[in-house]
Amino acid sequence: MEFLLQPLTLLTFLPLVGVLVLLFVNAEQKTAIRWIAMVTSLVTFVASLWVLSMFETSNPDLQLEAKYAWIHVAGWNIYYYLAVDGLSILLVMLTAFLTPISILSTWKAVEDRVKDFMIFFLLLEVGMMGVFLAQDLFLFYIFWEFTLVPMYFLIGIWGGPRRVYAAVKFFLYTMAGSILMLLAIIYLGIQAQNTFNVPDLLVRLPDLYATGRIPADVQMLLFIAFTAAFAIKVPMWPLHSWLPDAHVEAPTAGSVILAGVLLKMGTYGFLRFNIQLFPDATVQAAPWIALLATIGIIYGAMVSYAQSDVKKLVAYSSVSHLGFVMLGLFALNAEGVAGAILQMVNHGLSTGALFLLIGMIYEQTHTREIKVYGGLWKITPIFGTIMLIASLSSMGLPGLNGFVGEFTILLGAFGSKAIGSPWYAGLSALGVIMAAVYILYMFQKVFLGPAGEITHHHELKDLNWREILTVLPLVVFMFWIGLYPKPFFDILAPAVEKLLSALPL
Amino acid sequence: MAPPVNYTDLYTILPYIILTVWACLLLLVDAFLIPKSSKGITAFLAALGLAISLGYSVTQVGIQSTGFAGMVTLDGFSTFANILLLASGLFGVALAYGYTKRMGIERGEYYTLMLFSVTGMMLMAQASDLIIVFLALELLSIPLYVLSALARKLDSEESGVKYFLLGAFASGFVVYGTALIFGATGSTHLISIFAQAASGMTSNLLLTIGAALLLVGFGFKVAAVPFHMWTPDVYQGAPTSVTAFMAAGAKIAGFVALFRVFATAFPAIAPDMTAILWAISALTMIIGNIVAISQTNIKRMLAYSAIAHAGYILMAFVPYGNEAVMPIAIAAGLFYLVAYAVSNFGSWGVVIALEKAEGKGLELDDYAGLAKKYPALAIAMTIFMLSLIGFPPTLGMVGKFYLFRSAIAGGFSGLALIGLITSLISAYYYLRVVVNMYMKEGDPEIEREPWLGFTTAVTAIVTVVVSFVPQFLFLLASTAVLR
Numbered sequence: 005m006e007f008l009l010q011p012l013t014l015l016t017f018l019p020l021v022g023v024l025v026l027l028f029v030n031a032e033q034k035t036a037i038r039w040i041a042m043v044t045s046l047v048t049f050v051a052s053l054w055v056l057s058m059f060e061t062s063n064p065d066l067q068l069e070a071k072y073a074w075i076h077v078a079g080w081n082i083y084y085y086l087a088v089d090g091l092s093i094l095l096v097m098l099t100a101f102l103t104p105i106s107i108l109s110t111w112k113a114v115e116d117r118v119k120d121f122m123i124f125f126l127l128l129e130v131g132m133m134g135v136f137l138a139q140d141l142f143l144f145y146i147f148w149e150f151t152l153v154p155m156y157f158l159i160g161i162w163g164g165p166r167r168v169y170a171a172v173k174f175f176l177y178t179m180a181g182s183i184l185m186l187l188a189i190i191y192l193g194i195q196a197q198n199t200f201n202v203p204d205l206l207v208r209l210p211d212l213y214a215t216g217r218i219p220a221d222v223q224m225l226l227f228i229a230f231t232a233a234f235a236i237k238v239p240m241w242p243l244h245s246w247l248p249d250a251h252v253e254a255p256t257a258g259s260v261i262l263a264g265v266l267l268k269m270g271t272y273g274f275l276r277f278n279i280q281l282f283p284d285a286t287v288q289a290a291p292w293i294a295l296l297a298t299i300g301i302i303y304g305a306m307v308s309y310a311q312s313d314v315k316k317l318v319a320y321s322s323v324s325h326l327g328f329v330m331l332g333l334f335a336l337n338a339e340g341v342a343g344a345i346l347q348m349v350n351h352g353l354s355t356g357a358l359f360l361l362i363g364m365i366y367e368q369t370h371t372r373e374i375k376v377y378g379g380l381w382k383i384t385p386i387f388g389t390i391m392l393i394a395s396l397s398s399m400g401l402p403g404l405n406g407f408v409g410e411f412t413i414l415l416g417a418f419g420s421k422a423i424g425s426p427w428y429a430g431l432s433a434l435g436v437i438m439a440a441v442y443i444l445y446m447f448q449k450v451f452l453g454p455a456g457e458i459t460h461h462h463e464l465k466d467l468n469w470r471e472i473l474t475v476l477p478l479v480v481f482m483f484w485i486g487l488y489p490k491p492f493f494d495i496l497a498p499a500v501e502k503l504l505s506a507l508p509l
Numbered sequence: 510m511a512p513p514v515n516y517t518d519l520y521t522i523l524p525y526i527i528l529t530v531w532a533c534l535l536l537l538v539d540a541f542l543i544p545k546s547s548k549g550i551t552a553f554l555a556a557l558g559l560a561i562s563l564g565y566s567v568t569q570v571g572i573q574s575t576g577f578a579g580m581v582t583l584d585g586f587s588t589f590a591n592i593l594l595l596a597s598g599l600f601g602v603a604l605a606y607g608y609t610k611r612m613g614i615e616r617g618e619y620y621t622l623m624l625f626s627v628t629g630m631m632l633m634a635q636a637s638d639l640i641i642v643f644l645a646l647e648l649l650s651i652p653l654y655v656l657s658a659l660a661r662k663l664d665s666e667e668s669g670v671k672y673f674l675l676g677a678f679a680s681g682f683v684v685y686g687t688a689l690i691f692g693a694t695g696s697t698h699l700i701s702i703f704a705q706a707a708s709g710m711t712s713n714l715l716l717t718i719g720a721a722l723l724l725v726g727f728g729f730k731v732a733a734v735p736f737h738m739w740t741p742d743v744y745q746g747a748p749t750s751v752t753a754f755m756a757a758g759a760k761i762a763g764f765v766a767l768f769r770v771f772a773t774a775f776p777a778i779a780p781d782m783t784a785i786l787w788a789i790s791a792l793t794m795i796i797g798n799i800v801a802i803s804q805t806n807i808k809r810m811l812a813y814s815a816i817a818h819a820g821y822i823l824m825a826f827v828p829y830g831n832e833a834v835m836p837i838a839i840a841a842g843l844f845y846l847v848a849y850a851v852s853n854f855g856s857w858g859v860v861i862a863l864e865k866a867e868g869k870g871l872e873l874d875d876y877a878g879l880a881k882k883y884p885a886l887a888i889a890m891t892i893f894m895l896s897l898i899g900f901p902p903t904l905g906m907v908g909k910f911y912l913f914r915s916a917i918a919g920g921f922s923g924l925a926l927i928g929l930i931t932s933l934i935s936a937y938y939y940l941r942v943v944v945n946m947y948m949k950e951g952d953p954e955i956e957r958e959p960w961l962g963f964t965t966a967v968t969a970i971v972t973v974v975v976s977f978v979p980q981f982l983f984l985l986a987s988t989a990v991l992r
Contacts, residue, residue: 077980078840078987117881142910146901153895156940160948168948172940179936183929190910190917190925 090499237270256363340416668746686722779830828919877951
């Protein structure tokens with residue numbers, strides 16, 4: 005039972021301690037509830053730093069394993085198996101980092117049923133950690149599906165006017181993909197003598213592929229089944245239609261986590277499972293995924309530009325940004341994949357910041373229509389400045405984080421053997437320009453020019469200390485990654501190299 | 510000359526004998542000793558009988574024997590089923606205790622009838638001769654007909670009569686099927702049927718028709734499409750505590766008999782049966798789940814959900830003719846029956862908590878606002894709904910994983926895909942309950958009854974906790990192979 009005390013188990017389940025405490029707190033004691041949730045998530049963040057301190061950067065393998073033969077009866081070989089490597093450590097850190105920030109952002113925004121909110125939020129953190137750490141497909145599936153439940157409640161209870169519709173759509177859409185993955189997981193498990201853990205599968209699969217026990221076309225079907233689950237989560241065009249609804253209706257903290265972490269579960273799934281488990285299919289499918297990614301980049305940017313609601317604009321921009329991540333991943337070379345992983349983090353930071361900031365102004369004005377704003381910078385200079393930084397980071401201005409990620413991805417995509425044509429990268433580069441268009445357009449309409457109708461009629465206050473404290477950590481990282489990304493690349497490079505060396509390229 | 514009854518015979522069906530004797534005595538005690546005003550005592554005595562029988566059943570884990578010249582069998586399979594059935598009986602009593610009082614239908618017969626029905630169900634699990642199967646089927650059914658009509662209101666009586674008429678019809682199919690099988694093989698004994706069929710001396714056509722007719726009878730009991738027509742009306746009309754008991758007990762009994770009869774006697778005609786089972790399973794999953802979407806009454810919705818779940822269990826049983834997969838199919842079926850029974854009692858418990866006299870409080874809209882007022886009950890209901898969808902972290906998810914594994918291992922990935930897609934559909938209507946509870950405003954009132962609360966809490970906890978430590982249940986289910 006020592007697995008219960010291992011660092012990754014503690015990291016994953018620490019938020020549960022907070023949940024247990026919260027269960028016994030009177031629902032009226034809102035401040036106490038907020039502090040309990042805050043402290044829990046901060047302790048979890050400290051735990052993640054502890055994990056990071058034990059992480060060996062030069063080691064490409066899974067580390068800090070917590071492994072326990074969980075269901076080993078009746079022909080089952082299911083492990084409780086958590087481990088971390090260069091592919092996942094940054095995302096684990098991102099999760100632990102964004103959760104306290106999100107909780108801090110709800111301090112004034114959530115007044116109704118605070119206790120339930122915090123419980124669901126901490127449960128969500130457990131699920132997300134589990135997704136990034138689980139190395140057994142069964143365990144992964146449990147965490148993967150479980151994240152839906154708290155998010156469903158967060159959108160459905162604390163969301164905007166169409167929250168129920170958005171919550172149910174989010175739930176069903178995501179589940180639709182997951183069931184195909186479940187089918188594939190069970191099939192894989194049966195073929196590999198009831199093994200579900202990824203390292204063992206990686207040992208057995210080459211043999212199964214070579215001997216034809218899993219023929220090439222079946223491998224492609226398995227790849228597609230996993231892709232269905234992950235592509236919906238990312239979301240890749242044309243499976244993105246749940247995203248704007250979920251984002252717009254979700255409460256601010258929900259949007260931050262949704263954009264910052266939940267979407268990354270999809271791209272991470274491709275990285276950890278699709279590419280590793282189905283190498284031949286991956287190489288075969290790479291041009292097609294690149295095509296979809298490119299369409300997503302252009303489409304997302306165009307639709308963003310057409311939005312009149314700021315939150316929707318940022319939501320659609322995620323489709324575009326995640327397209328870059330997918331393009332980088334399926335470039336299947338060191339630059340592309342490393343850039344993609346870094347871009348996952350970048351998108352979490354910049355889009356997370358944008359959602360936070362939009363939430364802050366929305367709390368005051370209760371509208372997100374672009375046309376009613378204008379001239380905001382004069383009235384709220386701090387807000388305007390931070391918004392500018394986040395916007396520039398999102399559109400990929402050199403010196404900020406977005407540039408590093410997108411540039412590396414495009415570099416990878418241009419020279420990618422797997423994609424086979426530089427055209428995708430070329431078209432995607434257009435997406436960077438289009439991002440500048442819609443973001444600057446939004447910024448200009450909201451912050452510059454003559455005062456709009458809201459700016460006239462409202463006594464708008466600038467950010468207070470709590471709000472600045474909420475976004476400041478994100479801004480710090482935007483500059484850090486933008487100016488000195490080396491430590492981030494160093495941490496993921498060995499694992500990426502190992503991942504790619506197994507591919508038949 | 511039949512051999513005299515000996516100790517082994519009696520030991521083989523010991524829990525059954527205990528419960529039967531107990532039920533007979535209870536009938537007398539209830540009639541003559543227990544005053545009309547305190548029928549609660551009868552409930553406790555009935556529960557005591559179930560508990561004692563359950564205790565003996567547990568001591569039989571791992572023991573195998575046959576009795577009465579091979580007419581009944583005791584094996585891991587039957588013990589597993591007996592324990593599950595007796596536990597279901599206990600939950601049934603717990604749900605009925607407060608409910609019958611509140612609804613003014615508290616009568617001593619309620620509990621004795623329930624005990625008799627449980628004995629029939631247990632006999633279904635142990636029967637290894639088609640004659641005993643038929644006997645057990647009637648023994649379990651007749652008390653249920655009476656129980657359905659017990660409320661003496663119009664819809665309750667309609668429910669009882671409907672159930673009786675269609676049930677009698679289904680029993681007829683079982684008898685006719687038995688006769689044809691006897692005609693084909695010269696025996697009603699499951700092992701002899703198998704031996705005859707394997708020898709190749711029999712008319713496979715006659716045997717197949719006979720088996721198909723049996724399937725009609727069992728299909729009726731487990732509420733598989735197209736033999737499901739009675740289910741929504743009966744489930745809706747019957748007193749809710751009866752519905753809860755029936756939804757779990759009759760389904761378990763129907764399935765264990767189906768498993769034993771088909772796996773023991775009919776492997777030889779598996780290719781034909783597989784096609785039929787495939788179609789029934791697919792239809793049941795599709796129709797059950799799709800029709801459930803349009804229901805506005807929670808009892809009818811859960812009735813269609815019960816139909817759909819019969820489809821999932823059948824799905825795992827489709828590859829029963831494959832020797833390597835058959836043990837998995839049966840173990841998966843048993844495992845899922847546990848998951849289903851637990852979530853079933855829990856969800857019906859919540860329904861009972863909200864039900865008012867005159868059939869009020871049964872619409873889905875009546876659940877609006879439940880989470881704000883009664884958070885614990887809403888959490889419990891959410892857990893049951895997730896479990897019925899097959900969502901983690903619940904027992905239903907682990908169970909469904911097992912079912913799909915059986916179907917896919919048997920090479921029926923297409924059927925598994927239908928099962929998964931219909932699960933997705935089912936998520937829609939189960940979530941509607943959750944939406945109402947958490948995301949709509951309302952002012953529901955619930956009845957607080959200690960045993961009801963107890964049942965709901967226990968089933969909710971079991972649903973979640975056992976999903977994390979399902980090893981023992983896996984072990985039990987997988988060792989519960991047929992002899």
